[in-house]
Amino acid sequence: MILPPPTFDELTSLLSAYGDAFGASECHGILCAMASCLPGLDGESWAQRMLSGEVEAVLQGEVLTVGEVDAADKETLKTLFDDSVKQLADPELGFQLLLPDDDTSLQLRTAALASWCDGYMYGLSLAGIKEFRGFSEPVQEFSRDLVEIARLSHDEDDDSEKGETAFFDISEYVRMGVLMLRDELLNGGDKSDTSNGPPDGVVLH
8 A cells, every 4th residue: 555645843843853853845846856866766765865864964964873664754755756756746836835734823833834944944955065166047046045035034014915825926936946957967067066976876856
């Protein structure tokens, strides 16, 4: 039986058992970046790297101390990976960011969107994308905007209707920007400096 991918709350609960190194949205951002840049990456190895502490250790420049990974938790993360890869490749543009439900406060959803962008930038770095000079101007602009979006916050005293509209517009911009960057990678548009890039044997397309 094929398991459904975890919801935001389910992923939050799963990750909390591994020390809360990453939140659910941040984890999904990392996933989407790495899956876009490293077409040879598979869900099982990605899940192992996330839950064992390898990704956290690499990002923090620390020596990896491998933690135990529950087989069921790894399978859950694998389903998230496989579903996200399908969404990214969907010709109908059905890809969605993993964020809290709409009934969650705008403040928390905005924080989750900022975390998603943080995770996405972490994932790009892990995959060897550290410079964007070789990309098209729209992708370069998107990369600069990601830095700003990662700093987003929402004041609960702000007008809720305007806040909701702004949140939708920004999240949609990020969603389409991710697909644009992925498309450019798949079509060989990346000529950036990847001297500290992907592992041996992995080719960017």
